[in-house]
Amino acid sequence: xxxxxxxxxxxxxxxxxxxxTWDENAVACWPAVPAGDRLSFPCSEVMRYGxxxxxxxxKGIVSRNCSQNGTWGPTNQTDYNACLESLDxxxx
Numbered sequence: 001x002x003x004x005x006x007x008x009x010x011x012x013x014x015x016x017x018x019x020x021t022w023d024e025n026a027v028a029c030w031p032a033v034p035a036g037d038r039l040s041f042p043c044s045e046v047m048r049y050g051x052x053x054x055x056x057x058x059k060g061i062v063s064r065n066c067s068q069n070g071t072w073g074p075t076n077q078t079d080y081n082a083c084l085e086s087l088d089x090x091x092x
Contacts, residue, residue: 016070023064023078030078035070038063043083059086 016035040063060082067073
Protein backbone atom coordinates (compact mmCIF):
# COMPACT_ATOMS: atom_id res chain seq x y z
CA UNK A 1 0.00 0.00 0.00
CA UNK A 2 1.95 2.96 -1.32
CA UNK A 3 0.06 5.62 0.63
CA UNK A 4 0.53 3.75 3.89
CA UNK A 5 4.27 3.41 3.21
CA UNK A 6 4.60 7.17 2.80
CA UNK A 7 2.73 7.82 6.05
CA UNK A 8 4.84 5.26 7.91
CA UNK A 9 7.99 7.14 6.89
CA UNK A 10 6.62 10.34 8.41
CA UNK A 11 8.80 11.44 11.30
CA UNK A 12 6.91 11.54 14.58
CA UNK A 13 7.64 14.45 16.86
CA UNK A 14 8.40 13.67 20.46
CA UNK A 15 5.12 13.77 22.29
CA UNK A 16 1.85 11.89 22.30
CA UNK A 17 1.19 9.46 19.46
CA UNK A 18 -1.35 6.82 18.61
CA UNK A 19 0.53 3.54 18.33
CA UNK A 20 0.48 1.47 15.15
CA THR A 21 -2.32 -1.06 15.37
CA TRP A 22 -4.52 -3.41 13.39
CA ASP A 23 -8.09 -2.21 13.23
CA GLU A 24 -10.93 -4.16 14.84
CA ASN A 25 -11.64 -6.12 11.65
CA ALA A 26 -7.97 -6.90 10.91
CA VAL A 27 -8.40 -5.35 7.47
CA ALA A 28 -5.70 -2.70 7.77
CA CYS A 29 -2.74 -1.90 9.95
CA TRP A 30 -2.75 1.76 10.86
CA PRO A 31 0.67 3.40 11.35
CA ALA A 32 1.69 5.41 14.40
CA VAL A 33 0.72 9.07 14.04
CA PRO A 34 1.00 12.21 16.17
CA ALA A 35 -1.89 12.94 18.51
CA GLY A 36 -4.62 14.94 16.80
CA ASP A 37 -4.00 13.53 13.30
CA ARG A 38 -6.64 11.89 11.11
CA LEU A 39 -5.66 9.24 8.58
CA SER A 40 -7.76 8.64 5.48
CA PHE A 41 -7.22 6.24 2.59
CA PRO A 42 -9.26 5.39 -0.50
CA CYS A 43 -11.39 2.28 -0.02
CA SER A 44 -9.81 0.78 -3.12
CA GLU A 45 -6.38 0.84 -1.41
CA VAL A 46 -7.49 -0.58 1.94
CA MET A 47 -10.12 -3.12 0.95
CA ARG A 48 -8.11 -4.90 -1.72
CA TYR A 49 -5.73 -6.27 0.91
CA GLY A 50 -8.45 -7.80 3.04
CA UNK A 51 -10.78 -8.95 0.28
CA UNK A 52 -10.56 -10.11 -3.34
CA UNK A 53 -11.84 -6.86 -4.86
CA UNK A 54 -9.05 -5.94 -7.29
CA UNK A 55 -11.40 -5.65 -10.26
CA UNK A 56 -14.05 -3.57 -8.51
CA UNK A 57 -14.33 0.21 -8.72
CA UNK A 58 -14.61 1.00 -5.01
CA LYS A 59 -15.36 4.58 -4.08
CA GLY A 60 -15.25 6.28 -0.72
CA ILE A 61 -12.76 6.90 2.04
CA VAL A 62 -11.88 4.85 5.10
CA SER A 63 -10.63 6.89 8.05
CA ARG A 64 -9.42 6.71 11.60
CA ASN A 65 -8.83 9.49 14.14
CA CYS A 66 -5.99 9.84 16.62
CA SER A 67 -7.33 11.87 19.54
CA GLN A 68 -5.44 14.66 21.27
CA ASN A 69 -4.63 12.34 24.19
CA GLY A 70 -2.82 9.84 21.93
CA THR A 71 -5.50 7.15 21.69
CA TRP A 72 -7.34 5.97 18.63
CA GLY A 73 -10.72 7.47 19.14
CA PRO A 74 -13.25 8.33 20.01
CA THR A 75 -14.39 4.69 19.79
CA ASN A 76 -11.16 2.99 18.63
CA GLN A 77 -12.98 1.88 15.48
CA THR A 78 -12.32 2.39 11.80
CA ASP A 79 -15.19 3.76 9.72
CA TYR A 80 -15.67 1.40 6.75
CA ASN A 81 -19.28 2.40 6.00
CA ALA A 82 -18.48 4.18 2.72
CA CYS A 83 -16.40 1.20 1.57
CA LEU A 84 -19.11 -1.33 2.39
CA GLU A 85 -21.75 0.74 0.58
CA SER A 86 -19.52 0.92 -2.50
CA LEU A 87 -18.79 -2.81 -2.33
CA ASP A 88 -22.53 -3.54 -2.11
CA UNK A 89 -23.19 -1.33 -5.16
CA UNK A 90 -20.51 -3.19 -7.15
CA UNK A 91 -21.90 -6.61 -6.27
CA UNK A 92 -25.58 -5.90 -7.01
